[in-house]
Amino acid sequence: MQIYSTLTQPILIMVLKYGHKDQDVWKTLDDLFREKKDARSIELENELCSMVHSDRSIMEFCQKIHVKVDLLANIGSRVPEKTLVAYLLNILEPKFNNIATLICHRKPLSVFLQVRSMLALEE
Template sequence: MSDVTPFVPIVLDLPVHNFYHWRHLCLVHLGRCSLRHHVEGDDAPALADFLWVKNDYAILQWIYRGISTELFHLVVRDGVTARDVWTALRDLFQDNRDARISQLHTELRTLAQGDNSASAYCQRVKAIGDELQELDSRVDDRGLVHALLNGLNERYAQVATLIPLLRLFPTFAEARSMLQLEDLNLARKARNPQAFHTNYGPSCAPGGGSSSGYGSANQQPRSSTASSSTRPPGVSPNYKGKNPIPGYQPQRTRSLTLRAPTPQAAPPRASCTNSSTSSASDAI
């Protein structure tokens, strides 16, 4: 018979109050090996049967390996069978039943998530419900969901408000799935925070100026000379400070010089006296 540790990975302990889950795993493994009758039922021990005694000792080893040292000292005795130890463990966890039920109900009403993840918080709520069921004080799914929503922290406020408004009230498993999905979304947002960009105008730039924005008395007009002086060389005149066109060469403009026309000399004009004298001499 193989070791039971891989099949029952839970260590039974009084402070943890995990008897329900530990017992469930043990019964599953014993049923697989057809040995549940060693811990259940009213059959008398078959001490004369060599195979029965061998199997009973093996089950005793499984139980001792799966409980804490404190519990081992409480239940160990000579000449006991596996059923005797099993019954002693059950009585330890179900002793003072009414007081334990009251304590569990109080814990369920006041349980808070705190810094725990959604999965760990749901697991604790489910464990309390399972133990109450083991003590014959079962809490239905609706009660577990209300207890779950009551202790959520502020990060899950949106989901806690949405779940009670659903047309069909969810089961505990459905509410747990919704919280786990919200937990994944919050973790994703924490890994990839959104970037916010702010453009400061001339009147609300950091370090001075008016925060009102437009029409500020302290606002000074921008000078085209100042903006052109900050433009990198060889960049388009339309450069606005973003994405300059590499290798841009400004076009050379031809300078047109307007010259005044050169005044021309007037033709010589004939004298009236000389012309009349020559005419008279010709007539003579």
């Protein structure tokens, strides 16, 4: 199995047992990484909520947000589009207050990529 060559020595020692079949190794790996999933999810959500726009461009800032959201999705904690837009609008600098208000009142609420584009134009 090729997975053995990609594992670090400590993890390999944990999952490699005499007589284990490939699916046993995969199950052990899955169990090992899932036990940390909830803690990682909380950590990523906290990072997402505490991000600050500061002097980054909107495109760069949105990319950083999207990386966190993708990491959350990878561990099974998908962030709904509406929540993602709310996170973004709530952490913007005051100079974006007018466009943020307009975005909040759109029906239906814009998706993240549309909001990113609108903010980039405003920038």
